[in-house]
Amino acid sequence: AQSVTQLDSHVSVSEGTPVLLRCNYSSSYSPSLFWYVQHPNKGLQLLLKYTSAATLVKGINGFEAEFKKSETSFHLTKPSAHMSDAAEYFCVVSEGDTGRRALTFGSGTRLQVQP
């Protein structure tokens, strides 16, 4: 079975500084991995996805993530935080091996951006 661990429940950065949100996964198969963002009282928006092509994945709003199989990690980064990045971020793995392809979510990391 797949699982996802987000190592930080809260991350606080200053505007203009780099963002690092950490994620480790466990999967029996070559996984599909995603990062979703949820702004307050809004739905989940797909930031980026990894599906066994390039290990460095670029997403929307300047975010990117690197798939490292040896470390079973899929950390999310952004060079320079913006106030609008304040939200909750979910690292997600797809249960591709079960056929139903349901998503397993991490517990989320709340990103605060200080002015």
Added chain:
Amino acid sequence: GAGVSQSPSNKVTEKGKDVELRCDPISGHTALYWYRQSLGQGLEFLIYFQGNSAPDKSGLPSDRFSAERTGGSVSTLTIQRTQQEDSAVYLCASSPQMAGDLDTQYFGPGTRLTVL
């Protein structure tokens, strides 16, 4: 194009009442999922529909929960005899499940259910 829509956006009900939550997936998406987001449990899978196949109900927490999908499109999640622990945001997602992109899911805004 239009995204996944859900209605109502908010629902307040009394303990013991039945509720119905509706999801309109993206047109052409063959797969539809229901998830629940609650404070204590995070985001958890509930049920999966794919085309005309029998749904995968393995995530439903009790037999008070049921869902149907009519005509391969709109889905309704029904909770009977609601309990306070059912209070959560119920999220619907759809997926095209096309070759080369089998896993990407697109989420609706959710229905916030409050059971008093």
